[in-house]
Amino acid sequence: MIITKQKPIDDILKCLEKVSSVYIVGCTQCATVCKTGGEEEVKKMKEFLESKGKKVIAAEVWDTPCNLLEVKKRARDRKADLEGSGSLLLMSCGDGAHTVVIGTGMPVVPANDTLFLGQSERAGRFNEVCALCGDCTLFITGGYCPNALCPKGLQNGPCGGAKDGKCEVSPDIDCGWLLIYNRLKDTGKLDNMKNLLPPKDHSRAIRPRKIIVDAVKNRK
Amino acid sequence: MTLKEKIKNKKFIITAEIGPPKGIDIKPNLDEAILLKDKVDAINVTDSQSAVMRLGSLAVSRLLKEEGIEPIYQLTCRDRNRIALQSDALSAAALGIENILVLTGDHPSRGDHPGAKPVFDLDSVQLISAIKGLESGRDMAGKELKGIPKFCVGAVVNPGADPIEPELIKFEKKIKAGAEFFQTQGVYDAGAFAKFIGQVKHYNTCIIAGIILIKSPDMARFMNKNVAGIFIPDSLIKEVEAAPDKQQKAVEIAARTIKELKGLAQGVHIMSLGWNKLVPQILDKAGL
Numbered sequence: 268m269i270i271t272k273q274k275p276i277d278d279i280l281k282c283l284e285k286v287s288s289v290y291i292v293g294c295t296q297c298a299t300v301c302k303t304g305g306e307e308e309v310k311k312m313k314e315f316l317e318s319k320g321k322k323v324i325a326a327e328v329w330d331t332p333c334n335l336l337e338v339k340k341r342a343r344d345r346k347a348d349l350e351g352s353g354s355l356l357l358m359s360c361g362d363g364a365h366t367v368v369i370g371t372g373m374p375v376v377p378a379n380d381t382l383f384l385g386q387s388e389r390a391g392r393f394n395e396v397c398a399l400c401g402d403c404t405l406f407i408t409g410g411y412c413p414n415a416l417c418p419k420g421l422q423n424g425p426c427g428g429a430k431d432g433k434c435e436v437s438p439d440i441d442c443g444w445l446l447i448y449n450r451l452k453d454t455g456k457l458d459n460m461k462n463l464l465p466p467k468d469h470s471r472a473i474r475p476r477k478i479i480v481d482a483v484k485n486r487k
Numbered sequence: 488m489t490l491k492e493k494i495k496n497k498k499f500i501i502t503a504e505i506g507p508p509k510g511i512d513i514k515p516n517l518d519e520a521i522l523l524k525d526k527v528d529a530i531n532v533t534d535s536q537s538a539v540m541r542l543g544s545l546a547v548s549r550l551l552k553e554e555g556i557e558p559i560y561q562l563t564c565r566d567r568n569r570i571a572l573q574s575d576a577l578s579a580a581a582l583g584i585e586n587i588l589v590l591t592g593d594h595p596s597r598g599d600h601p602g603a604k605p606v607f608d609l610d611s612v613q614l615i616s617a618i619k620g621l622e623s624g625r626d627m628a629g630k631e632l633k634g635i636p637k638f639c640v641g642a643v644v645n646p647g648a649d650p651i652e653p654e655l656i657k658f659e660k661k662i663k664a665g666a667e668f669f670q671t672q673g674v675y676d677a678g679a680f681a682k683f684i685g686q687v688k689h690y691n692t693c694i695i696a697g698i699i700l701i702k703s704p705d706m707a708r709f710m711n712k713n714v715a716g717i718f719i720p721d722s723l724i725k726e727v728e729a730a731p732d733k734q735q736k737a738v739e740i741a742a743r744t745i746k747e748l749k750g751l752a753q754g755v756h757i758m759s760l761g762w763n764k765l766v767p768q769i770l771d772k773a774g775l
Contacts, residue, residue, distance in 0.1 A: 418594055418596070418605065419564075419591060419594060419605060419607040419610075420607055421591065421607065421610040422610050422612075422613065423610050423611075423612040423613065423657060423660055424610075424612070424653055424654075424656055424657035424660065425648075425653050425654070425657065426591040426610075426611075427591070427643070427645045427648060427654065427657075427672070427715055427716065428591075428593065428594070428715050429715055430713065430714070430715045431649075435593065435594060435597060435715065436594045436596050436597070437596075444653060445650075445653065448650075448652070448653040448656075452652075457656075460653070460656050461656055461659065461660070463612060463616070463660050463663060463664060464613075465613070466569060466608065466609050466610075466613045466627075467608075469608070
């Protein structure tokens with residue numbers, strides 16, 4: 268899931284400084300789970316903006332703002348309202364915000380900052396466990412990713428900076444390599460850690476990445 | 488004899504360390520180093536230590552060499568990708584610098600430019616391999632070099648790491664990658680160090696034990712609390728507390744520790760943290 272966090276409300280207001288009427292769009296998926304763009308948050312945002320003297324043309328939760336075809340369909344259905352607003356306020360991830368720019372042709376202000384690909388531990392608690400590196404080595408490191416869990420992304424073991432099992436970067440971060448070590452040890456696979464791993468091939472993750480699924484590519 | 492030759496010939500190695508300044512006023516550092524010229528085998532030059540931006544370790548290493556002092560050029564993975572790391576290693580060789588100490592480097596968030604992009608394109612094991620590759624005449628892309636450099640590649644190990652096993656696994660990888668010597672984190676407990684040596688003796692590699700001067704009880708407590716793998720016993724802190732002359736006490740403790748470690752390690756690396764003028768006294772008292 269894409270983890271988002273709402274921008275400071277003053278920053279959002281500043282972005283909407285020259286806008287008198289706003290069209291608010293939330294997302295039924297990730298942003299709903301993150302409580303940054305579900306029904307409740309969209310409603311709250313509407314009330315807040317109205318209290319600040321803005322006209323809210325619409326406050327909707329779309330399924331989903333990151334789907335270009337869906338967005339284009341919405342753009343056709345809601346053409347008059349969209350064109351009557353000064354800007355959209357996207358309570359989604361950056362993917363949603365960009366897709367709505369493309370799909371509606373309207374100016375868009377993002378209400379959220381997009382943070383990471385996250386595991387949902389339980390309601391409202393999210394952890395970054397995958398760094399989207401494009402070259403998965405979880406089978407070597409016991410299912411714990413050193414690129415995501417070690418702030419230095421080291422491939423061959425701990426840096427030596429951890430104290431009491433915590434990373435030198437912050438006492439709130441467990442040493443990723445200690446997690447890997449413990450897991451490999453517990454599962455009898457410590458030999459995995461003894462192999463010298465080569466540097467990562469960063470050419471596999473040159474931005475912007477794009478993919479066409481084979482099944483689609485081969486369709487006649 | 489160069490450091491590389493001394494290591495090979497199992498000589499007892501004495502190294503010290505200087506940290507380049509923030510700025511270009513290098514004279515005080517050079518004066519400090521010159522004082523140690525005939526007392527130590529080589530002097531480490533730190534690479535923007537603690538992720539605090541400073542004058543470069545390569546330039547200062549070269550300046551030491553011009554003074555007739557053998558430098559150990561510290562190179563971290565923190566700020567450079569594989570292109571810059573290999574290029575800097577070649578630059579070192581072209582400047583007549585043979586010794587490179589490879590380190591991961593502290594995370595930038597710990598330093599004075601916390602917003603800097605952390606690079607860590609290679610880790611310390613991979614960087615050792617890359618430098619050994621240059622010595623064999625090829626870069627990491629397999630391309631042939633015009634003129635082949637020669638290095639003496641060192642690495643670090645922390646005998647106080649807890650748990651020790653992951654540290655030992657990485658230590659072994661560094662040896663396999665080609666590390667020729669190791670400098671350790673500061674050692675204060677010869678007994679614990681002896682235990683570590685027992686665990687690594689069979690690798691038959693050169694271990695140079697780290698000595699960090701205790702400048703004050705507060706510094707000792709700070710290190711115990713914040714520095715990984717450092718354990719300064721309470722008795723030592725009390726001893727420093729009771730001493731009227733902190734510098735003399737630092738000399739005495741360092742000399743005593745060196746005497747205890749002499750038979751265990753192949754050398755000592757004295758990190759004086761600005762008190763390099765005391766190093767000759769320490770060596771004298773330690774009988775070196």
